[in-house]
Amino acid sequence: MATGSAVPVPASHLDAAREAEPATRAANQAMAAKLPFSDTRDFEAAKRGLIAPVPDGVVTSASGTVLWNLGEYAFIDGELAPATVNPSLWRIARLNLANGLFKVTDGLYQLRGFDISNMTVIEGKTGVILIDPLTTAEVARAALDHYYAHRPKKPVVAVIYTHSHVDHYGGVRGVVDEADVRAGKAVVIAPDGFMQAVSGENVLAGLPMVRRAQFQFGPLLPRGARGQVDAGLGKSVARGTPGLIEPTQLIVEPVEEHTIDGVKIVFQLAPETEAPAEMHMFYPELGVLNMAENACPLLHNFIPLRGAVARDPRIWSKYIADAIAFYGPKTDILIGQHHWPVWGREAIADYLEAQRDLYKHIHDQTLRYMNRGWRPAEIAEVVDLPPGLAERWSVRGYYGSVSHNVKAVYQRYLSWYDGNPANLHALPPAPAARKFVEYMGGAAAVMARAKADFAKGEFRWVAQVMKEVVFAEPDNQAARELCADALEQMGYQAESATWRNAFLYGAMELRHGVLKLPARGPSMETLAGLSSDVLFDAMAIRIDPAKAAGKAFIINWNFTDRDEYLTTTLKHSTLTHRVGERSDKAAVSVTTTRATFDGVIARKLQPAEALASGALRIEGDAQCLAQLFATLDPPSDPMFEILTPGAGRG
Ligand SMILES: [Zn+2]
Numbered sequence: 001m002a003t004g005s006a007v008p009v010p011a012s013h014l015d016a017a018r019e020a021e022p023a024t025r026a027a028n029q030a031m032a033a034k035l036p037f038s039d040t041r042d043f044e045a046a047k048r049g050l051i052a053p054v055p056d057g058v059v060t061s062a063s064g065t066v067l068w069n070l071g072e073y074a075f076i077d078g079e080l081a082p083a084t085v086n087p088s089l090w091r092i093a094r095l096n097l098a099n100g101l102f103k104v105t106d107g108l109y110q111l112r113g114f115d116i117s118n119m120t121v122i123e124g125k126t127g128v129i130l131i132d133p134l135t136t137a138e139v140a141r142a143a144l145d146h147y148y149a150h151r152p153k154k155p156v157v158a159v160i161y162t163h164s165h166v167d168h169y170g171g172v173r174g175v176v177d178e179a180d181v182r183a184g185k186a187v188v189i190a191p192d193g194f195m196q197a198v199s200g201e202n203v204l205a206g207l208p209m210v211r212r213a214q215f216q217f218g219p220l221l222p223r224g225a226r227g228q229v230d231a232g233l234g235k236s237v238a239r240g241t242p243g244l245i246e247p248t249q250l251i252v253e254p255v256e257e258h259t260i261d262g263v264k265i266v267f268q269l270a271p272e273t274e275a276p277a278e279m280h281m282f283y284p285e286l287g288v289l290n291m292a293e294n295a296c297p298l299l300h301n302f303i304p305l306r307g308a309v310a311r312d313p314r315i316w317s318k319y320i321a322d323a324i325a326f327y328g329p330k331t332d333i334l335i336g337q338h339h340w341p342v343w344g345r346e347a348i349a350d351y352l353e354a355q356r357d358l359y360k361h362i363h364d365q366t367l368r369y370m371n372r373g374w375r376p377a378e379i380a381e382v383v384d385l386p387p388g389l390a391e392r393w394s395v396r397g398y399y400g401s402v403s404h405n406v407k408a409v410y411q412r413y414l415s416w417y418d419g420n421p422a423n424l425h426a427l428p429p430a431p432a433a434r435k436f437v438e439y440m441g442g443a444a445a446v447m448a449r450a451k452a453d454f455a456k457g458e459f460r461w462v463a464q465v466m467k468e469v470v471f472a473e474p475d476n477q478a479a480r481e482l483c484a485d486a487l488e489q490m491g492y493q494a495e496s497a498t499w500r501n502a503f504l505y506g507a508m509e510l511r512h513g514v515l516k517l518p519a520r521g522p523s524m525e526t527l528a529g530l531s532s533d534v535l536f537d538a539m540a541i542r543i544d545p546a547k548a549a550g551k552a553f554i555i556n557w558n559f560t561d562r563d564e565y566l567t568t569t570l571k572h573s574t575l576t577h578r579v580g581e582r583s584d585k586a587a588v589s590v591t592t593t594r595a596t597f598d599g600v601i602a603r604k605l606q607p608a609e610a611l612a613s614g615a616l617r618i619e620g621d622a623q624c625l626a627q628l629f630a631t632l633d634p635p636s637d638p639m640f641e642i643l644t645p646g647a648g649r650g
Pocket of ligand 1 (some may be wrong): 165338
């Protein structure tokens with residue numbers, strides 16, 4: 001998933017943002033009036049145990065590039081939200097500024113505010129156990145250095161990934177040396193199915209997910225009261241170099257107890273929850289329960305805006321209930337891999353029960369309406385948090401929203417299709433929009449009415465109808481501006497940080513166009529962490545059927561550095577592979593290392609160069625290898641159009 005880019009965004013992009021309309025001021029004031037702002041316990045919890053904040057609030061790379069800068073959020077300095085920020089969102093935007101090294105209890109520390117996620121440190125007998133090494137090597141290294149600046153410098157003997165999202169493993173190469181892992185000096189522990197989940201979520205659909213994550217997290221959005229204020233789970237995603245080291249040990253039983261460097265850890269698998277592969281941990285000697293990312297103090301996503309396979313909130317709720325039953329009576333401190341802890345057995349039970357019911361309620365009520373024949377958008381209008389939950393800060397929709405989570409439940413059970421055959425073979429967006437606008441009397445007629453509705457504060461409708469005009473006439477700047485103005489007001493009203501970021505970034509792209517970023521494939525570090533099975537799947541999704549038409553051949557592969565054999569078959573414009581096999585019918589056999597092959601895939605090395613240097617050797621028809629590479633798409637444009645039709649799409 002996403003790491004931000006250091007592309008400078010012109011200041012004029014923020015200057016273009018408008019003030020809050022009267023309807024937005026009224027909506028935000030109504031929100032402020034109904035929520036319990038006098039309950040400030042979270043502010044105390046977020047500061048408790050602070051040893052030292054992030055030095056200067058900044059992490060830079062070795063070459064001086066700023067990768068993380070809390071100073072960008074200096075404008076978030078008072079209790080009262082500006083008119084352009086939802087007051088509930090403003091509250092968590094203030095809370096998520098708490099940062100530094102925190103002592104949670106004897107032997108357990110957390111590094112918060114170095115990235116969107118937390119790195120947890122457990123002090124063992126001889127070394128330290130790190131839980132979730134943040135998103136990039138640089139910030140993870142900075143966080144560990146900060147820990148060492150205040151605690152004994154003991155070696156990292158274990159890294160535990162709680163789940164398969166990049167903000168929980170991507171920085172691993174900053175805190176542990178792969179050679180040490182291979183030599184058995186450090187173990188890397190993850191939940192069952194971790195590597196499959198990483199590949200499924202972050203490799204095959206990686207490019208569109210990164211692009212969509214720009215809308216979810218707002219990395220390219222200027223910070224400010226009319227820009228990005230938060231990301232819900234934390235301030236933002238840190239920049240730098242993500243990577244991966246494959247786990248050396250998987251947790252496969254529903255509950256497993258291990259002693260790691262003298263520390264007892266009870267692992268509770270919780271698959272198909274917030275991530276396909278996820279687990280909780282209980283540390284019995286410390287009385288600490290770590291719920292990973294399954295019980296953050298907010299409503300999480302059933303599908304995040306970046307896109308993912310629909311999650312299962314019913315199972316999610318069940319695993320929270322299991323954690324309450326198994327560990328609740330012994331838990332004195334509850335921690336997570338985002339946000340701040342909860343202290344006290346009663347408070348923890350109360351908190352976890354609210355989380356359990358939050359996920360189950362939205363799931364159950366969506367199905368209740370589905371069973372009456374309601375459609376996704378209709379259900380999203382009526383399902384809401386019930387009394388008793390709605391007024392709790394810890395379940396507010398700062399990251400997910402009830403609205404898009406309802407749609408995710410529908411999708412999980414009944415797919416994208418609402419069952420109406422008129423929607424089964426509808427025209428794609430651009431030709432449909434041209435027809436709509438033509439039937440409505442042309443762009444000028446639509447815009448005259450949309451402006452009147454904008455003045456009345458009907459921003460949802462204005463964005464919806466102006467989307468049609470923009471798709472019909474993508475170069476109509478006045479249409480783009482009006483659509484942007486409506487999205488922006490929706491952003492100013494949104495309680496969810498991810499909604500706000502999406503609306504405001506969408507408005508920015510409509511006003512100024514899409515920022516250009518260079519196409520780039522996955523990094524060598526990421527490729528090195530992938531199995532050859534996944535690597536060939538990633539290659540297969542780049543086959544251009546037209547270029548591959550009529551070609552059929554088998555290639556044998558031998559990766560000597562991994563002592564690995566595979567065959568690939570190109571047939572019917574489709575590339576399939578078999579791991580661990582060699583074929584007698586192969587047209588060519590390739591002997592090389594994965595490192596060399598990764599270089600070719602990452603375009604750091606030309607196949608011809610690899611051949612010439614002897615790093616890649618072939619037996620048989622060399623043409624087949626050349627033909628295989630010739631059928632592959634070049635790297636795709638990472639900044640494809642979203643708010644306008646885009647070239648070649650109707
Ligand atoms: Zn996370």
